[in-house]
Amino acid sequence: MRRQAIQFAMAGVIGFMVDTLVLYGALWMGAGYFYGRVVSFLCAVFTTWQINRHIAFAADRHRSAWHEWWHYLAAMALGGAVNYAAYSAVVLAAPDHGLKPLLSVAAGSVAGMVVNFVGAKFWVFRKA
Numbered sequence: 001m002r003r004q005a006i007q008f009a010m011a012g013v014i015g016f017m018v019d020t021l022v023l024y025g026a027l028w029m030g031a032g033y034f035y036g037r038v039v040s041f042l043c044a045v046f047t048t049w050q051i052n053r054h055i056a057f058a059a060d061r062h063r064s065a066w067h068e069w070w071h072y073l074a075a076m077a078l079g080g081a082v083n084y085a086a087y088s089a090v091v092l093a094a095p096d097h098g099l100k101p102l103l104s105v106a107a108g109s110v111a112g113m114v115v116n117f118v119g120a121k122f123w124v125f126r127k128a
Contacts, residue, residue, distance in 0.1 A: 011047075014047060018047045024101055049069060
């Protein structure tokens with residue numbers, strides 16, 4: 001489980017980068033902090049699912065990709081709610097500056113990480 005936790009965390013770092021880059025792009029296009037984050041979060045979830053299904057939980061896969069994706073998305077939604085709440089708190093409290101999106105996504109990512117790992121390990125990729 002330790003190996004999986006480390007690999008899950010590494011996928012999370014890549015997901016964090018995707019999340020942040022997509023959010024900055026969405027903000028640049030005028031999407032705003034809250035709509036832009038929905039889009040960036042979904043992109044990050046898809047990215048981490050791909051990494052986790054092929055690396056961290058590769059041996060535990062037993063469902064079709066379609067079925068697995070919907071389970072992963074549902075599991076990440078709970079962690080995503082925790083993530084989005086922490087993100088929103090920082091967005092609303094922090095002064096406007098260039099690092100505000102980065103700091104907000106970081107706060108959300110840290111807040112949701114444990115919830116997401118538990119959901120992935122014990123529900124999405126559990127052994128049959």
